[in-house]
Amino acid sequence: MAVVWHKWLRKSILSPFSSRAFSTLKSNPSQQIIKSPPLLSHDLPDVWTSNSMHCDPPSIGECYNERRARVIDGKSMAAKIIAGIGGEVIRMQESIGKVPGLAVILVGERKDSETYVRNKRKACEEAGINFVMTKLLNNCTEDEVCEALLRYNENPSVHGILVQLPLPHHLDEEKILNVLNLEKDVDGFHPVHMGNLAMSGREPLFIPCTPKACIELLVRSDVEIMGKNAVVIGRSNIVGLPASLLLQRHHATVSTVHAFTKNPEHITSEADIVVTAAGVPNLVRGNWLKPGAVVIDVGTYPIEDPSFEQGYRLLGDVCYEEAVMVASAITPVPGGVGPMTIAMLLSNTLDSAKRAYNFG
Amino acid sequence: MAVVWHKWLRKSILSPFSSRAFSTLKSNPSQQIIKSPPLLSHDLPDVWTSNSMHCDPPSIGECYNERRARVIDGKSMAAKIIAGIGGEVIRMQESIGKVPGLAVILVGERKDSETYVRNKRKACEEAGINFVMTKLLNNCTEDEVCEALLRYNENPSVHGILVQLPLPHHLDEEKILNVLNLEKDVDGFHPVHMGNLAMSGREPLFIPCTPKACIELLVRSDVEIMGKNAVVIGRSNIVGLPASLLLQRHHATVSTVHAFTKNPEHITSEADIVVTAAGVPNLVRGNWLKPGAVVIDVGTYPIEDPSFEQGYRLLGDVCYEEAVMVASAITPVPGGVGPMTIAMLLSNTLDSAKRAYNFG
Numbered sequence: 172m173a174v175v176w177h178k179w180l181r182k183s184i185l186s187p188f189s190s191r192a193f194s195t196l197k198s199n200p201s202q203q204i205i206k207s208p209p210l211l212s213h214d215l216p217d218v219w220t221s222n223s224m225h226c227d228p229p230s231i232g233e234c235y236n237e238r239r240a241r242v243i244d245g246k247s248m249a250a251k252i253i254a255g256i257g258g259e260v261i262r263m264q265e266s267i268g269k270v271p272g273l274a275v276i277l278v279g280e281r282k283d284s285e286t287y288v289r290n291k292r293k294a295c296e297e298a299g300i301n302f303v304m305t306k307l308l309n310n311c312t313e314d315e316v317c318e319a320l321l322r323y324n325e326n327p328s329v330h331g332i333l334v335q336l337p338l339p340h341h342l343d344e345e346k347i348l349n350v351l352n353l354e355k356d357v358d359g360f361h362p363v364h365m366g367n368l369a370m371s372g373r374e375p376l377f378i379p380c381t382p383k384a385c386i387e388l389l390v391r392s393d394v395e396i397m398g399k400n401a402v403v404i405g406r407s408n409i410v411g412l413p414a415s416l417l418l419q420r421h422h423a424t425v426s427t428v429h430a431f432t433k434n435p436e437h438i439t440s441e442a443d444i445v446v447t448a449a450g451v452p453n454l455v456r457g458n459w460l461k462p463g464a465v466v467i468d469v470g471t472y473p474i475e476d477p478s479f480e481q482g483y484r485l486l487g488d489v490c491y492e493e494a495v496m497v498a499s500a501i502t503p504v505p506g507g508v509g510p511m512t513i514a515m516l517l518s519n520t521l522d523s524a525k526r527a528y529n530f531g
Numbered sequence: 532m533a534v535v536w537h538k539w540l541r542k543s544i545l546s547p548f549s550s551r552a553f554s555t556l557k558s559n560p561s562q563q564i565i566k567s568p569p570l571l572s573h574d575l576p577d578v579w580t581s582n583s584m585h586c587d588p589p590s591i592g593e594c595y596n597e598r599r600a601r602v603i604d605g606k607s608m609a610a611k612i613i614a615g616i617g618g619e620v621i622r623m624q625e626s627i628g629k630v631p632g633l634a635v636i637l638v639g640e641r642k643d644s645e646t647y648v649r650n651k652r653k654a655c656e657e658a659g660i661n662f663v664m665t666k667l668l669n670n671c672t673e674d675e676v677c678e679a680l681l682r683y684n685e686n687p688s689v690h691g692i693l694v695q696l697p698l699p700h701h702l703d704e705e706k707i708l709n710v711l712n713l714e715k716d717v718d719g720f721h722p723v724h725m726g727n728l729a730m731s732g733r734e735p736l737f738i739p740c741t742p743k744a745c746i747e748l749l750v751r752s753d754v755e756i757m758g759k760n761a762v763v764i765g766r767s768n769i770v771g772l773p774a775s776l777l778l779q780r781h782h783a784t785v786s787t788v789h790a791f792t793k794n795p796e797h798i799t800s801e802a803d804i805v806v807t808a809a810g811v812p813n814l815v816r817g818n819w820l821k822p823g824a825v826v827i828d829v830g831t832y833p834i835e836d837p838s839f840e841q842g843y844r845l846l847g848d849v850c851y852e853e854a855v856m857v858a859s860a861i862t863p864v865p866g867g868v869g870p871m872t873i874a875m876l877l878s879n880t881l882d883s884a885k886r887a888y889n890f891g
Contacts, residue, residue, distance in 0.1 A: 210738060210746055212756075212781040214731050345733065365729050366722025369776070370768045371574050372705065373722060378570060386570055396572075398791045400798075406779065408730045416729070419766065419787060421572040424798065426786035427779060431758045438760075438784065 217406065217430035219451040226453040226490035240466070240498040243392050245384070249510035252387075253298050256517050260299040263530055271524030272301040273331045273357070273516070274323040276316060278342065279309035283473045284335050286481055294513045300520055301328065309339055316342060317350045324352040330527050331357030331520035336409065354526070357519040360409060369416045376526075377519050382414035384511035385446050385467045386421065392500055394444065394465050396421040402442035404428045404435065404455065404488065410448035410469050418446070435459070452486035457493030466494055466501040469508045485509075577766065577790035579811040586813040586850035600826075600858040603752050605744075609870035612747075613658050616877050620659040623890055631884030632661040633691045633717070633876070634683040636676060638702065639669035643833045644695050646841055654873045660880055661688065669699050676702060677710045684712040690887050691717030691880035696769065714886070717879040720769060729776045736886075737879050742774035744871035745806050745827045746781065752860055754804065754825050756781040762802035764788045764795065764815065764848065770808035770829050778806070795819070812846035817853030826854055826861040829868045845869075 264270050273295055277288050288304065295302035305319040316334070323332045332355045338344050353361055359368070359377035367375035389396060401423035405411035411427065419425045423444065428435045430449075439445055439459045447455050448469035460466065470488030487504030494501055502508055525531070624630050633655055637648050648664065655662035665679040676694070683692045692715045698704050713721055719728070719737035727735035749756060761783040765771035771787065779785045783804065788795045790809075799805055799819045807815050808829035820826065830848030847864030854861055862868055885891070 210743055210750075211728075211734060211777070214780075215782060362726025362730055362733060363723045364726070366724065366726030368571075369725050369729055369772055370722055371766070371772075372768070374571060383570055390570075398793050400793075406731070408732070412729055412731075417571070419789075420574075422575060422789070422791040424786065424788060424792040426784065426798075428784060429779075429782070431782040432784040433758050433760075438786075 215431070217449070219430045219449055219454060226456070226492060240495045241392075241500040242495075243388050243467075243500050243502045243507060245388055245502055245507040245509065245511040248388065248391050249514040252511075252514040253294055253517060256300075256514075256521050257298040259521055263524065263528070264299070267528055267530055269328075269524070269528055269530075270299055270301050271331070271520045272303065272326075272329045273333070273520045274326070274329045275302070275304045276307065276319050276323075276332070276334045277304060278307045278311060278316060278335070279339050281337075282481065282483060283471075284337075288335055290509075291513055291516060294517055295520075298517050298521075300517060303329065310341075313342055313347060316347050320347065320350045324350070324355065327527070329355065330524040331355055331516070333358050333516070355523060357516060357523060358409075359413070359519070365408075365413065365416075368413055368420075371420070377523070378417065378515075379409060379413045380512045380515040380519060381410045381448070381469060381508060382417045383515040383519075384508050385414055385469065386417055387515065388467060388502060388508065388511055389444065389465065392465070394500065396423050396444065399423050399443040400441055401425045401444040401446065402428055402439050403446045403448070404439065405448035405450070405469075407448060411446075414446050414448065414469075418444070447488040449488050451488055453488075453490040455489040455494065457490060457497045460494055460497045462497050463499040464497070466498045467508060468502050468504050471504060471509060575791070577809070579790045579809055579814060586816070586852060600855045601752075601860040602855075603748050603827075603860050603862045603867060605748055605862055605867040605869065605871040608748065608751050609874040612871075612874040613654055613877060616660075616874075616881050617658040619881055623884065623888070624659070627888055627890060629688075629884070629888055629890075630659055630661055631691070631880045632663065632686075632689045633693070633880045634686070634689045635662070635664045636667065636679050636683075636692070636694045637664060638667045638671060638676060638695070639699050641697075642841065642843060643831075644697075648695055650869075651873055651876060654877055655880075658877050658881075660877060663689065670701075673702055673707060676707050680707065680710045684710070684715065687887070689715065690884040691715055691876070693718045693876070715883060717876060717883060718769075719773070719879070725768075725773065725776075728773055728780075731780070737883070738777065738875075739769060739773045740872045740875040740879060741770045741808070741829060741868060742777045743875040743879075744868050745774055745829065746777055747875065748827060748862060748868065748871055749804065749825065752825070754860065756783045756804065759783050759803040760801055761785045761804040761806065762788055762799045763806045763808070764799065765808035765810070765829075767808060774806050774808065774829075778804070807848040809848050811848055813848075813850040815849040815854065817850060817857045820854055820857045822857055823859040824857070826858045827868060828862050828864050831864060831869060 260270055275288055277284060292302045307315055323329045332351055334347060348360055357377055359375060359379040364375040364377055367373040368378060401418045403411050403415045403425060406427050406429045415425050415427045426438055428438055436459045440461050442461060442464060444465050446467045450470055450472055452472045466489055468487040468489040472486045473483040474486055476484045485505050620630055635648055637644060652662045667675055683689045692711055694707060708720055717737055719735060719739040724735040724737055727733040728738060761778045763771050763775045766787050766789045775785050775787045786798055788798055796819045800821050802821060802824060804825050806827045810830055810832055812832045826849055828847035828849040832846045833843040834846055836844045845865050
């Protein structure tokens, strides 16, 4: 797999951070002794090259397996969980006269973000969770986002707040997320939650929804995790990284594959469990998989398609028609990780409300 | 490799946390729908079984390689770094009349802890860093430890504080470490530092000293990390976990091996870089290694030996005499990671003092 990053690296070396680091080395020789290279290394974007935007079902002669993989039906599993949460919300309302509340901040008019938020609202309504939203224009200021956040931070009827990502480039995501009340950070993206997720013996207040959904799908499909080899493809802060950490907490042996991995096919082909979150359509081909592997496809890449109601459809990271002939179980896109992620968001919001009201 | 954990798991299931979780499931069926298994899984101790406490040099016929591995001399590299820090301390003193200060809290009378603390004090003296220490009895209370911590938190001439681990079992490590001022946590063990280390685009105030030492040793030995396969053996909060995170930030493809890994030899044998921090003498044999691999041995297992001045000597995780015939470079124990860890502690303390005084 070719990796396209030289251009970016050059830019990175010329960036304010790096040029400062390099000029310090030049001007102050004693610094050279103390920290020669930046010990955290440079952040480099994971630029993958996909084999193809299209993946055709293999011809009959190419079939690897007589049986197609079991489809992990995230949609129906999520529906059951949301119904259960609905029951809990009724019990809470009847006991203490309160319901959980979720607040969403949506900036701009990305079609995919709007669909995700609409799905979250719909699920909240189904479960009886109060849903409120602040919509801001694409060119809004950081202060406007922070003000909206602060209002929700202080509102006692809001137990979960999420800022729909990605934000427009002019907004500093880190700065904005730092304003969010840790006890309402139902996405679990704050470093202190991530640290507590990473460290054994600690528990984060919230586990990020998508990785939590991956584990929930595995567990509900009776897939044993402990002692298995798991490969996570992608290392984003919101999916790949926490998915690796969570699988390790379940005592899998975890390898994380990214765009700088030299032999991703080989490493992936040794995994019993593959969680893929690269955001690259059809990156993972059938021949990347060990026969019998379980595949959780987090990829949701929107491509324009006027034949669909929303004007686009979603592609996963996995070449589904190939993978289904090799794997023992697989999540579809859509209908796999997506709906379960929403169920986990509602579950985190319910947990947060229970904590706020000390309601068991 | 046999893994001994059934007895512990049983205890874990009967522990307050788990029994509460299980009884909730029993008494409240709707909970069963919402979170069937604990999504963080159980913390299980990594109980390894070592092949042998002794490892003999291979006989001539067994030699794998004509050339022995290059020895990565942590002691002399650390000495250079400490000398450089000393120069910076002098520059600080001459410019602003201040020097960095490190405070250590030592509880009990573990011989190995006493040696480590003595080495830290000696290095501080060499570099001109002010060293202060509070020694507490083995049976001291949590409050006594916290009071000592709070005094150092408020002392402006102290820029780094560390609590020498492990603590006696009756003390709650998490509770104690939470008292520590984040800006003086030179060990970098707080979850917010760990989260910032894990997340791309973020920077922790401090990188834990031992993993930082591993990277420093690799970089100073001109070992390229980006794109390499790295295996970290062990997943402790203080070494294995942050070492994995740090290697990933350097764009290695990282696999973490632990006591529940079914085929540690096989996974390790595919690695270009092996960082081992299991604390099990001679766990890693020569045949675990890929020819030419670079081996960083963090293991320091003290075994009694009256022929040594301190009454004990240290064993690494790696069967050195075997590994040296296969690897291209290797750290010795002692004299590898240990001295470099101390140099990194001093470097973190210097950084902290510079931040406190806004001294560039």
